[in-house]
Every structure is written in structure tokens, then in C-alpha cells.
Amino acid sequence: MIDPQLLRENPDAVRRSQELRGASVALVDDAVAADAERRARIGEFESLRAEQNAFGKTVAAAPKEEKAALVAQAQELAAKVKAAQQAVTDAEDAFSRIVGALGNVPIDGVPAGGEDDWVLVREHGSPASFDFEPRDHAEIGELLDAIDIARGVKVSGSRFYFLKGLGARLELALMNLGLDTALQHGFTPLITPTLVRPEIMSGTGFLGEHADEVYHLDKGDDLYLTGTSEVALAGYHSDEILDLSDGPLRYAGWSTCYRREAGSAGKDNRGILRVHQFNKLEMFSYVGPSDAEAEHERLLSFQEAMLQACGLSYRVIDVAAGDLGSSAARKFDVEAWVPTQGTYRELTSTSNCTTYQARRLDIRYRTESGKTAPVATLNGTLATTRWLVAILETHQQADGSVVVPDALRPYLGGLEVLAR
């Protein structure tokens, strides 16, 4: 949730934010009103409560012949207190519902608009060219006996697959390259739970507009399957006051990810570009708010280093405000060239959530003056199963074999070419 103080002191900034996102500006007025209402009700309750507390003491201290009369008086007061308390509860519920619906305020420079209004930050490398007709990754995967889609569908349904032999090894190699990269930069590896409680799921913002994307267990276990380890990584320090005096806390979380892909029927049906289950290595940083933008650049640079190590050409885009998740204040996607699609496809994404997510999960740190303040949280992908698509297609040869990028060879026992 956004900083209520910003809402109070500079509602215009929030209005601009909503406008940039293409979201409701009127909601800001509702939020301001809800805030005022909430504070008024709190004031009423507290003064009544103070009166009751004081009165309770005289009742307790009174001699027993006077007690009956005093208690009768107190009853009246108690009824008022109870009503006032209910009014506070209602006002606070309304406030958090309305304010919670406001997205994070984009950082200056984030382009306005929606999905297609991203701004190119930079390009690296040039799209691969071939002197033969390139095969798509599904075909290569079949030729190499590396990706078995037919049996994935047989066992689990559409959008499922088996990674087999070289495919399985390639994914593990990629993950290990990512893990080593993370370790070099001081990230602590974490293998995270993929089933989480409702409060963690909603605290991280995944039960909002994208609730349909999430698998939920309904056999008496009120748990959600996470679509990214970001959920567990953010929940990890929820309700805590962190010690950031030695610098940011950085984690590299590895987990399987589950997505329902509701609403994308017919989209990317072929291969493993869009699947219900995949693996991902995710970076997650808890930093002081003033360090957030620098940290964002760092995460992006690690991602680019990974893409480069895998020999992929890519572009970095600054995602437009309307296409940010509600938690993000800025998001960079790194998209790799996928030869058979003749276009760039998202391989990684890194979001600076500033203090938005932390405020909802109640994650704070101690400032120099000893006070507590919400931390900033950032996340970014370091490797996912989807990378296999770009790697296989980019480095394929006419005979269907695939050249292994140098950086991955040590993780494949020195293998230089994937061939059957």
C-alpha cells in the first residue's frame, strides 16, 4: 500500500500516479475521504475510551455501597464506547480497502500508458541469423530428446512437459550458473516453500487483479501455489524489523513456479514458452528506500550479465506505468530475441517495489535515528525454464545440434555441443 502520509500531504502526486497508470483518479478522492473519516472515528473512540478508563478506576476504588450506582452509570458509557469502536473498525476496513486499491506511485521517468507504451533502454547484440531454416525450440527439443511435450500432456494436460536428458541437464546448468552469479554478488541462496498461506499471498499483492492466475488448494487446505518464489521471499521477513546496518539483505530463491495461465488460451501454445509449471531462480533485495534505485540497476546488470553469458541478444525495456503490477514503482524487462518468432520475448523482469510491498507485509528497518521505517523491496529474475527457448533456438546448427555457450559448459561436464 502507498504511504498514507503522501496521500494526506500530496494527493495530487497520487492523482498523477493513477493517471499515469490509466487507473481511476476519482479513487484518490475516495481514499482521502476515507482517511479523514478513519481519523475522525479514531478520535471519537479514544476520548470515550479515556473517559471509560478513568471511570473504571473510580468504580474499582469505590466502597461497595456506592458501587451499584456507579456501575449503572458505567453501563451507559460502555455502550457508547462499543459503538465508537465498531465505527473505528468499519472506517479502518473501508480505508484499507480503498487505499489498498491504489497502485504504487511510479518513479519519475517511468513512461505513461499501457502494455505497448514501453520505452527502449538499450539493445545488446544483433538477432541471430542462419543460413538454413531455423527450427523452433519445440522441434529442437524433440530432435535432441530434450523436451517431451506429448508425454507432459498425457500425464498432466496441456502446457505441461518433461525436460529429459540434455534438456534436464541444460536447465540445471542454467540454474547453477545463475546461482553462482548470485553467490558472487553476496546473495544468500534460499529454496522456498511453494505453498503459502492466504495472508502471504495477498500481502505480496498476488490476489489482486491477477487472482485468476493463481492455483489454490481447496481440499480443506487454504493454501496457494506460488507463481514465483518472490512470494515466499517477500513473506520471509514479514512482520519483522530488519537490521540493515551491514547493508541490504539479498536472497536468491529457487523454486518451481505454478501459473494457471487463465485467459491466455491459444496464446503461445507451442513448446514451453508459456507453461503451467517451470523453475526459476529469483533475486530479492531488502534495502533502505534511498538505495532502492541503485539496487534496481544492480539487479538489472546481473540479469544482463546472465543473458550475455548465455550468448543471447536482447533488449531492455522500461515498462509503462499501466503495465506495472500494483506493487511496482518501476519495472525493467529484459527480452531475448527468439529467432523463429522474429521478435523479442521476456526472459527476465525486475521490479522496484519501493516501500509499497513492505508496508503491506509490515517489514521495517531501523533508521539512523533509531526509528522504524518501511524497507524497500526489489526482485528480479536470474534464470527460468523459458531461457531454454532462446538458448536452443539461438545456438542451433543446421543438423539440429546446439552449441553450448561457454559459460554453461562447466555445468554440463564440459559438453560443447548438445547433440543426439
Add this chain to the structure above:
RNA sequence: GGAGACGUCGCAUAGUCCGGUCGAGUGCACCACCCUGCUAAGGUGGAGACCCCUUUAUUGGGGUCCGAGGGUUCAAAUCCCUCCGUCUCCGCCA
């Protein structure tokens, strides 16, 4: 899955049976000062989180927090209910 015990402001505990004197005591750790002077001890004082008003200076006042949420009551850490979690024993299964 069955039976039992438990969840107190950093950690450890007192208090809960007999509701008001506990808006919470004590020990350790922590911070400041004093004493002393040496790889320590002693003394004094302080100290949490959140919210509202005020001030805008880390000011002053008020409210909330005894796992979470409800209930009973003039009044609940203390009684009742639900949920979450921990521990012990048994069963079952890896």
C-alpha cells in the same frame, strides 16, 4: 490421526485457578551516567511496537498491543468460543 501441555512488551520467566491493586513484576541482554581502574564487578536511571491529536524539535497528551479474531462484563493477560502455532507421548507413514 488420538491424548495432553503451552503461546506474556529482544531472550527467559512471574501473573491466569479466586476478573479491578498487572496499561504488566523479575532475570539476562541493551543504552546513559556514576564509581572503580584494568581483560571484571558494583551503583543509579532509562529503555518496546503501533495509531490519533499536538508540535514539526527524537515536544507534550491520549489510545491500542499479554499468539490472532470474536464473546461475556461497568471492567479481561486473567472467564468462554474459533483459528494459528509450539512442545510431549501414542498411532500411522516415510
